[in-house]
């Protein structure tokens with residue numbers, strides 16, 4: 001049985017969050033950003049006083065004492081919480097981006113988050129973005145997309161997102177940081193960043209966010225309408 005999931009994977013700053021949240025809105029589905037869950041773990045590690053290179057045993061101990069999860073807000077949308085409080089822009093700060101790939105490569109951290117991420121499917125249709133959604137978290141997702149864009153385009157977009165890059169950052173410095181993160185995310189042993197064989201590749205380098213949303217929505221909506229028609233014919 002296929003899972004009621006729209007999986008959106010891809011490298012850093014490819015535009016996944018903008019696209020995934022808008023698709024979720026159009027479909028009336030729940031939106032989950034798994035990158036923010038890894039960021040929340042990284043934030044908690046640094047706040048606890050742990051430093052890079054992180055000690056796996058200490059990270060494991062920390063995970064026993066923290067709570068990171070999504071809860072349903074008053075408007076019905078999912079909100080990421082750390083120890084019961086909504087996570088804010090602090091998890092998107094450059095310091096977190098610098099360390100998150102190291103934390104995300106740890107099997108202890110992935111195991112801890114994987115279980116939480118799989119549970120969202122019980123809420124109904126979900127749009128989930130990350131690096132391993134179509135390959136590991138929901139390999140049987142009904143829809144899988146892999147978003148990518150050229151390194152220059154991604155660096156430019158990331159620079160335009162205020163608060164996410166260090167003061168004085170340039171396209172070249174941001175491109176270097178993104179490339180380093182992609183390399184770590186793609187080369188790790190566990191659940192590396194990879195396009196699922198059955199994912200639709202969308203190169204967003206020359207497309208606006210609206211165009212990407214329209215393309216993905218058209219594919220998902222057409223297929224949803226077709227399966228509704230089929231189930232009406234059967235019953």
Ligand code: DC
Pocket residue numbers: 012013034035036038039100101104105129130131132133181185
């Ligand atoms: O999507 P993002 O750039 O905010 O993600 C931050 C980091 O989290 C990314 O560099 C790799 C990690 N990540 C992951 O390993 N698996 C996921 N499903 C999502 C993110």
